[in-house]
Amino acid sequence: MPTILVKKIYLLIVPLLLLNSCDKPVSTGYIDADDPLIIYEGRFDFTNPKSPRFDWPGTSIHAVFEGSKISVKLTDGNNDYNIFIDGRFKTIIRSDSNLVYNISDSLSPGMHRITITKRTEGIFGIASFEGFVLDKGKTLHPLGLRYKRKMEFVGDSFIAGFGSEGDSPDCEFSRETQNNHIAYSAVLARKLKAYSNIIAISGTGMTRNFGESSGKSQMPFPNYYSRTCFNDSLEWDFSGYQPDAVILRLGRNDFWEKPFPKGADFRSAYIQFLKTIREKYKDAHIFALCGPVGNDPHCNYVKSAVRELKDDKIHFVKVEAKLKRPDDYGCQFHPNKKGHQKIAAFLEPIIKKALDW
Numbered sequence: 001m002p003t004i005l006v007k008k009i010y011l012l013i014v015p016l017l018l019l020n021s022c023d024k025p026v027s028t029g030y031i032d033a034d035d036p037l038i039i040y041e042g043r044f045d046f047t048n049p050k051s052p053r054f055d056w057p058g059t060s061i062h063a064v065f066e067g068s069k070i071s072v073k074l075t076d077g078n079n080d081y082n083i084f085i086d087g088r089f090k091t092i093i094r095s096d097s098n099l100v101y102n103i104s105d106s107l108s109p110g111m112h113r114i115t116i117t118k119r120t121e122g123i124f125g126i127a128s129f130e131g132f133v134l135d136k137g138k139t140l141h142p143l144g145l146r147y148k149r150k151m152e153f154v155g156d157s158f159i160a161g162f163g164s165e166g167d168s169p170d171c172e173f174s175r176e177t178q179n180n181h182i183a184y185s186a187v188l189a190r191k192l193k194a195y196s197n198i199i200a201i202s203g204t205g206m207t208r209n210f211g212e213s214s215g216k217s218q219m220p221f222p223n224y225y226s227r228t229c230f231n232d233s234l235e236w237d238f239s240g241y242q243p244d245a246v247i248l249r250l251g252r253n254d255f256w257e258k259p260f261p262k263g264a265d266f267r268s269a270y271i272q273f274l275k276t277i278r279e280k281y282k283d284a285h286i287f288a289l290c291g292p293v294g295n296d297p298h299c300n301y302v303k304s305a306v307r308e309l310k311d312d313k314i315h316f317v318k319v320e321a322k323l324k325r326p327d328d329y330g331c332q333f334h335p336n337k338k339g340h341q342k343i344a345a346f347l348e349p350i351i352k353k354a355l356d357w
Contacts, residue, residue: 027139031065031132033073037140038063042118042197043236045228051075051130055122055229057160057180058153058198061129064113067138069105072116073130074098082181084115092119094176100133111141117186119179121160121202122230149194149357150241152284153185154225154277155249157202161186163331164340171331173202184335184343185247191348192357197241199225205254207261207269215259221250222273238280245351246277249289251298263301270305274314284313285354291319292343293333315354321346 031038034049042059044052072083076095083090083103093101093116103114118127132140153159161183163173171177180186180198189196203210204221228234251270254261270288277286288306290299299318306316321342323329328339335343351357 026137027134029067029069029134029136029138031063031134031140033129033131035063035131035140037142039143039146041195043199043228045232045234047234051128053126053128053229054118055079055124055126055231056198057118057121057178057200058183058186058196059118061116062113062143063132064111064141064143065132065134065138066111066141067135068107068109069133069135069138070107070112070114071100071102071133073100073133074127075130076125076127078120078125078175079127080119080175080178082115082117082119082179084113084117086113087115095127099130113143117181119161119181120175121162121178121180121200123202124175126229126231147193147195149192150196150243150245151189151192151194152197152199152241152243152246152281153189154199154221154246155289156200156204156221156253157334158252158343159183159185159198159247159249160200160202161340162202163334164336166329166331166334166336169326169329169331169333173331173334177331182337182340184340184347187340187344188247188347188351191344192351194244197243201230203253204250205252205261206250206273207266208254210253210256213259215261216265220269222269222276225273225276242281243284244355246281246284246286247289247347247351248274248277248286251290251302252293252296255297260297266298267301267305270302271308274305274309274311278309278311278314285351286311286314287317287347287351287354288314289317289319289347292321292323292346315350317347317350319343319346 039062044054081093161180163177165179166177209217228236303316323339330336
């Protein structure tokens with residue numbers, strides 16, 4: 001009997017000694033996408049939390065890490081990304097068949113912040129983020145101070161950043177010439193110290209998309225607004241992100257070329273879409289934009305729609321930033337970096353005043 005008791009006590013003591021004598025397991029350096037210290041900005045599909053899917057322009061990923069090395073794990077092949085380290089531009093990832101993209105292996109010792117921003121829009125396809133690779137033994141750390149303000153940008157190519165890095169108005173749009181980070185949507189969010197969701201599709205309209213033969217499209221922009229990703233129909237949970245301000249720019253493509261939609265149809269669709277946004281965001285200020293290109297025929301319809309709703313938090317804004325040709329234009333007469341900065345500078349005081357920011 002005493003022998004049995006001694007054996008039982010010995011079996012209990014040995015695991016405790018092992019726990020107390022061994023060091024904490026060393027980090028492998030592999031950081032999964034579901035690490036709680038990673039901050040996601042924009043619409044992501046977290047059905048598989050270790051491989052969240054995304055495709056809207058400007059979608060961003062933020063983290064603070066330690067060590068001299070960092071790589072990004074992506075399943076993609078068609079999209080481009082800006083990489084910033086400690087607030088400074090580092091490189092562009094032009095995704096291909098690779099699954100791991102080395103960002104740097106020679107950073108100074110200590111803490112660093114990485115920000116990944118999606119340059120391209122949903123037409124280039126969906127992507128999956130699968131985490132980071134750090135130096136062995138290194139981990140992520142809390143990000144620290146975060147923005148309190150939230151914004152949403154809704155609309156067409158101007159908000160998406162179509163051709164924003166083109167070298168002249170005569171260049172053709174391409175994957176390489178799109179950089180949402182310099183579009184006025186992303187610029188404004190940074191100026192106002194706000195997180196942003198950017199839901200934008202080049203060529204789309206409120207009722208008629210660019211280049212379509214009919215005055216009324218089967219799939220204009222409002223059909224995509226509730227999607228988590230442009231490329232599939234999974235519904236977005238609006239309750240999880242309630243912006244303080246929504247910036248809406250749609251209508252230029254509707255009236256770019258004939259056949260134009262009927263004015264009454266456009267106006268009715270615009271009113272309905274404003275009602276949809278208000279239903280999703282009860283307290284947000286909504287800014288309904290037209291311009292800055294020429295005398296847009298849809299401006300009067302937008303202005304009339306805003307007036308009819310009699311909502312003190314819905315504002316009509318005619319963007320009167322003066323863009324000069326060719327200096328302020330990238331590909332296919334879309335704003336370049338300078339042009340977008342002018343638009344952002346025009347809108348900034350209007351938004352600040354309305355929200356008392």
